[in-house]
Amino acid sequence: MAKYAILIYEDPAFYENISPEAWPAVVDAHSKFVEQVFALGGSLAGGEALAPPTTATTIKGGGTVTDGPFVETKEALNGIYVIEARDLDHAVEIAKLCPAPAPGGGVEVRPVVDPTTNPF
Amino acid sequence: MRADAVAAALAQAHRSEWAFVLSATVRVAGDLDLAEECAQEAYVSALQAWTRGGVPERPGAWLTTAARNKALDRLRREVTLRRKLPLLVEPATVDPHDPADLDWPYAAVPDDRLRLVFTCCHPTLAPEARVALTLRLVCGVPTPDVARAFLVSEPTMAARITRAKKKISEARIPYRVPGRAELPERLDSVLTAVHLLFSTGHTAGQGDAPVREELCDRALHLARTLAALLPEQAETRGLLGLLLLTDARRAARTAEQGRLLLLGDQDRTRWDQRAILEGLTVTAGALASGPPGRFTLQAAIAGVHAMAPSLEQTDWPRVVHLYDRLLAVWNTPVVALNRAAAVAFADGPAAALPLLDELATDPRLADYPYLPATRADLLRRLGDAAGAAESYRRAMELTANAAERTFLEQRLAEVSRAAGAEPAPG
Known part of the structure; x- marks a missing residue:
């Protein structure tokens, strides 16, 4: 098994404007996803939701501190999962189920470097 | 053994056996680069060995054994280093320390x-x-x-x-x-x-x-x-049929200096009849295997052309029907454009013009040179020389291909002469 990060990119405006009644559905979707990871033979090694990019602070070149995210884009990194999967096919199969309900949203799958097998 | 005979056998073994040798070696090496190096070394060592002892009865088996042995050697030598490298996911089914794996029969090598x-x-x-x-x-x-x-x-x-x-x-x-x-x-x-x-x-x-x-x-x-x-995947045969039927026109596609010849201008006696026969047979088999996919349907269209004695005597209604079925499984603006060109032959150029107008609104075709080139051809056939010339110019702006540009320039010159001969409007 190898670790993969699932990076969730969505328009943060979706969560700013979401009605209180719609929240439980979002939370349920993530709970269901976690169950599906295991049902598909994968496992969960971690995961966090991130506060909106308006709360971000960027430090470039180790010195200059500025307000805002590192890259300004419409879709921002809103959360990550770290899963364990057999291979990329398995990781993609799992990641297809990861919730990203905002219009235009989606996820990116990135292998996590394993320091014991990778000669970096 | 004569050097040129060995070289020829080796070249033949490279063309026909390379994929077999490499894919069987990947399974042992667990790494594409290592497998490639070992397969290449196997071909190099074959040159010497075959010159000395003659070309083996099964060159592919000889090369596969040699490449896999080289991979096993390297793995044994570099076992500590290898642990540090990322391996291909499907684990090797061969143990590099098991001597039994050094000598396996050819038939036991799975086709990878x-x-x-x-x-x-x-x-x-x-x-x-x-x-x-x-x-x-x-x-x-x-x-x-x-x-x-x-x-x-x-x-x-x-x-x-x-x-x-x-x-x-x-x-x-x-x-x-x-x-x-x-x-x-x-x-x-x-x-x-x-x-x-x-x-x-x-x-x-x-x-x-x-x-x-x-x-x-x-x-x-x-x-x-x-x-x-x-073979159970009909689309593999559909693709083979399509390539055979298209390639059958290879000799007839270009004239002097690589000038491009359209289907209607090709000398059909130069089409490769053996390739056509094989292509039609393969395509018929694919069509008979259930609902056809996009490659099979494209092959069927190429088949209609291959059987036609001339552009005019082509079964155009059948071509349009096949394009309709193709659009149902593979709806792209390029297929729709090709269908419109077929409609122009089945029902006349005037029937196809509205279809092109509709396609002109598709942003995916905005820079596609065949759209104005097709319009130019329809207008030329309808006798609208000025309209045709304008579309030929637009197509020339869009094409990056020298042979196609030459073709368009020639057509533009033809319609410009025709336009010049027309009485001035008004």
Whole structure:
């Protein structure tokens, strides 16, 4: 098994404007996803939701501190999962189920470097 | 043994056995680069060994044994180093410390060519990387030749191939044939890569003629291999039929100085009748295997053309019908444009013009030279020389292909002469 990060990119405006009644559905979707990871033979090694990019602070070149995210884009990194999967096919199969309900949203799958097998 | 006979046997073994040798070695090496090095070394050592002892009865088996033994040697020597390298996902089924694995019968080597093809054409690789990897790994074409085929510099192509190989190992793209459920979709990615390989070779005016013909031959060989290895997947035969029927026109497609000849201007006696016969047979088999996919339907359309004695005597209603079915499984604006061109022959150019007007609003065709080129042809046939000239000029602005530009210039000159002969409006 190898670790993969699932990076969730969505328009943060979706969560700013979401009605209180719609929240439980979002939370349920993530709970269901976690169950599906295991049902598909994968496992969960971690995961966090991130506060909106308006709360971000960027430090470039180790010195200059500025307000805002590192890259300004419409879709921002809103959360990550770290899963364990057999291979990329398995990781993609799992990641297809990861919730990203905002219009235009989606996820990116990135292998996590394993320091014991990778000669970096 | 004579050196030239050995060289010829070796060249033949490279063309026909490379994929088998490499794919069987990957399973032992667990790493594409190591497997490639070992397979190349096996071909080098064959030159000496075969010159001394003659060409073996089964050159492919000899080469596979040699390559796998080299891989096993390297693994034993570098066992500590190897642990640090990312390995291909499907584990080696061979134990490098087991002497029994050094001497296995040829028949026991599983045919891993499909694994290799599916790995090279994995949908998580960029489409241009899939085609490049297929040429380099499945066909064994050296990187400088792959670069020449796609008209990019050698460092660019080397970087593209390295990046793709790195993704295969680091993102753990598995070395396996996909399961039944995902097979049709994954196969489509493979067939698309082979078709792109063929089209690159088939496009007139694109690079050197020998390089292009070599690409067409490689693509045909791959299509044959896929049809033989996956006969139950009708689309493999559909692709083979399509390539055979298209390639049958190879000799008739260009005139002097590579000038492009359209279907209607080709000397049909120069079409390769043997390839047509085989193409029609293969396509008929694919059509009889259930609902046809896009390659099978394209092959069926090529088949109608192949059987027609001339452009005028083509069964155009049948062509339009096949395009309708093609649009149902593969709805792209390019297919719709080709259908419109067929409608122009079945029902007359005036019937096709509204279809082109509709397609002109599709942003995906905004820079597509065949749209104004098709419009120009319809207007020319309707006698609207001025309108045709305007569309030919637009098509010339959009095409990057020298042979096509020459063709358009010639047509433009023809209609401009006709327009000049017309009485002034008013």
